[in-house]
Amino acid sequence: MLRLCGLQFLLLIHSAVWLHLECLSVSGPLKDMDFNVQEGGGPRILHQFTLEPPAVSFRASGEKAGIIDIDPKTGILYINGSLDWETKQVHKLQVESVDESGSRVKGPYAVTIYVEDINDNPPEFNQTEYKGVVRQNSRPGKPFMYVYATDRDDPKTPHAQLSYSILHHFPKYFEEMLFQIDNATGAISPTKTGSYYLDPLKQDTFTLVVSVKDMGGMTTNAFASSVDVVITVMESLWKAPPTIHIKENSTQVHPVNITKVQSNEPDVIYDLFEKEKLPRLPFSVSEDGTIYVTEPLDREEKDMYTFYVVSKDSTGELVEKPLQIQVIVEDINDNPPVCQQDLTVVEVQENEKGGSNIGTVLATDMDEKGSLNSRLRFQIQSQEPQYPSGSLFYIQQDTGTLQLTGPSLSKRDSAKYSLTVLVSDPDFKTICDVEVHVIDINDQIPIFEKSDYDSVTLSENTPVGTVILEIQATDGDEPATGSSLIVYQMKEGDPNNTFIIETDSETNRGFVKINKALDFEAMPVYNLVINATNPEPLVQGVQYNESSLATFKVFVTNVDEPPVFQKPVYKTEVSEDIPVNTLVMTVEAYDPEGDSVRYSLEGDVRKWLRIDSVTGQVYTASLLDREKEEIYSIEVAVSELNNAAQKSKAFLVLQLRDVNDNHPQIATDNPTFFCYPVSGGEKTLIQAIDADELLFYSKFTFSLADEMNARNNWEISKYNATHAYLSPKHGNFEEKVYDVPIILNDNGEPPLENKVNLKVSICKCSTENSCFIEIDRQHSWPTAGQAIGILLGVLLIIGLEQRTQKFATSIARQSPRVTSWCHSKGPSFQLFNCQTKPQSYRSVPQQGTILSA
Template structure:
């Protein structure tokens, strides 16, 4: 490893010197080494070599304390620049460090300057030997692998040009000398001859890089180390061998000619790129050997098919004995044989077939979910694969769905079952045609036709059994007129015993009759009505009334049927209508009448609407589209309840009279109308009264009120009571009104007479004031509305508005006055007695 030289005076050299000083303080010194060198040394001059391992093995760091010298890993010392030794000796140290063991060592180097003449050999005067100048450079050299010797075998000689001036000793180091393999090479130190001691295996060591050294007797090295590369020439001593000992390839059967099967590869440890490793492949034998199906490319080792006749069902595995030979396949080349296995992949090229061409089986009638036959098939394709698993199909004879065929996953058999009962009386024998295929689709072989479906015939014989009565058909429909009275006979449900083809001996019972319309004759199954048949009953759906009937034979076997009574519609329901109507005056002045006829469409609309003569003065009735009519006011009516008698006829003249309760209200939608239930109850009996009846009632009430007031005033006059007025009714007067009731704002009024009787009977008050001329005295009326307490003064504006518009009817005023008059009458009577 090269070590960078340090320039004196640089930052790096200062840091290096500091590190060296630190290392010197903490390391142990090894033996001192003395070297004699010329007094003048040029840059990159070899100074000498030191054995570093004697001081510290596996040193990871080698440094020189003097930047003028560079130390290599093998202990060789070079100068970094020109040096002139002014004194006779120069000292420096080699610092060694092992980072793993945390160990440091130091070798002291002493350089001594001397004359060249001391190094010269003295010769006799009569003999002067001159050595030829040898070039110190690498000399090409090669060794033959597996050489037979004799050993030691001379392989090379090295000489240094410095031998002309010095006595030179030669040495070598590196792999094969002082490294693995040890002692393979050695050198004569005086002559520089290099010898090999034994044969070499190129596959183990293909070359050796050895360094040669030339040194003087005192350790001076006048030349750099000489690298010597000994290359080992290959000998064809290794036979090729197959890379994989057990090779298995697979290829589909019936594949085309030229299909690639796989590639074999071999290895030769001899030198690559030479004739020793040029391999050729060959098939020596095919097992079985006929016909020949495979070939191999001699250079690439790719195996391909040669015929399209590979049939797994005939032979599913082939073995090929292979040979691989080096030297380009020459007879003298080394070779190795091996065996590969080729397995054929299955294709669905064989159709399954039944082991029998026909089958016969039998089953009792009316049995279901029973296995009646198992059919076996054979298939030459690979078992337990989709290529051999069978799929069965019933091709003919199962039009009624009585049979089902499945595959047993364990045995691959076809299992034929009955899933719908068979009837011996209808069919005593059934012939089925059954086919079989595979789960996988067929593949066409190159040398054959596409497989086809295999079929077989199954004859199923139906065995007779006494299964009891049959209810055929399951649903029977009979017709009847709507409104049929009770006690009428109808045809019932009839069952049949298939054994006798008659109904004799059967008994009938009723299972379901929702509204108890019928009773059943136990022997004949006929029906008798218990109620009037009504098509409009809630139990009738789509004009049908259903009855469940069970027929039982002598041994208790039974069947159940349904009897549907289809009712013909009759015109027995007049049109009906909702009698509660609301007219919101703010939105419209009419109401729409929409009657409903429970009869069928033939007995329903168009409807005819007729208005009673008593209602003609207030109302008009306008027919609309034959199904509806519009009830309209002749003029704006007061907010009240009105009874409107009308008559509605259907298309055949069946009519019904209805009295409509029409609520005329101040609203925009019917839900906003504020007329209470009490008002409705009180108003309804009075709405239809004539005007003379209303006038007589008003006069009678006024007369009664006057008498009551007179009696009350006479009684109170006898008492000495201080006259007082309520605080909240001071200076109030009743407004003059010519209407028959309170104003429109008094909708839920409850007006009571004052509790202080003395205030009512003022001397300025006359009886005629109740006739509508006003009350001159001061009196107070309390009005309770919506739970609050109000005086008449707070309602004066509302009553005056009601007097002007006259929108409240007399019934409202009467509902206000009647309870109060009754209370005062009782109170007056009590006073008179006292």
């Protein structure tokens, strides 16, 4: 193998050129070979073929481009120069070996050299300068011209991947660019700002400097070229017309040409669409952009239309942005005045002065508001009756306000006047009917039929709502009006509104009723003064006098009433540990007649309280106990000293506050046991309870007493605030009942401690972790035969399966002792409660049943 390295290898070729070589360490026999060679780079060795006798040399032919050859003696294939991808991308040669006589030994073999491209060509624009035309108001993003550049490098590589951008923008009088370019296609279009602001009257020419880079423009060593793009702004023909005015109810033949729009683009398609949803759009557009109104318009139906006209190309894409068309419908006088009421009724008092405004005739016109077409004028055409004058009324011609022209009206002359009012606009007339009612004035006062209604005597227990007197006054004004309606009131003698007077509006008769309970002790006699008035004010110069007043006396007689408590419920809160004879509250009552009263307690079943019969002071009579009753409710009675039948009652409620006076205990609802023999790891859950309020036993501590070797045999671990686990510390337990001394502490103030001996059974268990308990027959237990009968009867009742029945038979065979069975799923026939072993450390013990024979 030939090994050539660095700058030291010298080949004397036909041109006698020293080759600048890189390290060559590849050689081999003659065969077909392919080489990838990067263009440029200068002379280089590609490969060395080895001679195989009888061959003594090599020769090459083919596309050698004058710089590719093989040294005949050494077999070195080399390039004496630089390849150019842009000139030729593939060179194909044939290499063979020959002997001394020049005859071929091996070959020819194909040697192919693929030239790899490098980025050695900058992009070039296809023009030295570009010119384009953009139309004013062109749609943003729609291209109006393109620039194009090419790159001689390999298009399959990033070397020829081009990216366009705008370097400069002249002139630039906005911060935002007016033009944009697609970096991939070279398409130039107006930006949103440009679409809005391009105007040939302000600036008709712009110059853009557009750059193109190869390598996708993503590297700093990419080649770049630039070119000037001169853009001329052309005025747009696509402009919205000014607001269009159309008179309503036109008699022209429709459709009528109203305006025209035009696009700079040829062959566009015009179309209309609504700004708001209408039942129909009475406009159309023709192929040449002419807009028509298709039917007569009615301003009273719609006074303005706003819609858009668009231009589209053959694909349906918008060519320009939509133009807004606004049409105002002009009014003509085509609506007559309309009376707002079929009949306008005006009321006038008799004493109304001349010139007073007495009402308004209202009318409307649907023509345009504020125009002459809707201007209305009013005129009185007739008056009936024309007594005492034919011109009693005047109407303001522009407002419709009615006025009296002369002296006051008199109901004696006429109670009603009928007017016809002519209402007109410039072209139409309408008649509105008016009635003027003359109202009687309140010039008569009510007069009582008698001024003194004597007196009445009532017991103080007369029911509220009782009518005690009927009164009557008359009024000379017009009936069924505010001038003649009478309102009765207590003017004097009733400061507490004990009485009320209701009026019959048809007869003006008054009914005096009791409004509040009478009280002889508070008010034995009422000297009442009643006045009669009208809801309508009296006319000037007329006043109420003594004729509108009446007197009446009410005598109240006494009725013996029971005593009255100051409050219906007396409630207090005390601590449960207060001493006997402690004052807890005082109740108060009085007798309406002033008699002495006596107090007593009723319903004090626990005998906790006593009451001083004279003062009403309530004391504790014995020690209280919140654990028996937290809220102690009884009744307190009060009666007259001389008449015990006159008695009243109130509630007395004692709320007891808890003190920590109960020691914690172990809940013993279920026996505690472990299966014999003890294997270790067993746990059972025990629970602490306390009769005190939750505040004092919401948290317990469990520990073992230092006695009976408890701490060597047992262990206690916390489960939660009220439960703990008890577990044996070893397996050396006998089959018997153990007393486990446990110390419990609550969290009261002060805390209480209690030592409890918990009985724990170590017993044999069934396969279902149920405990067998042997029971001595000598304590009056049933015989074996009786046990069989009892057990079989129970099993028949609960319907246990055959497996359970066989188990019962085996129990009956045991003698002289009979074993009881504890199971967590026992029947309802219970003699004792039993506790099964928890299935897991987190489970709370289940309850079961002991069956014994």
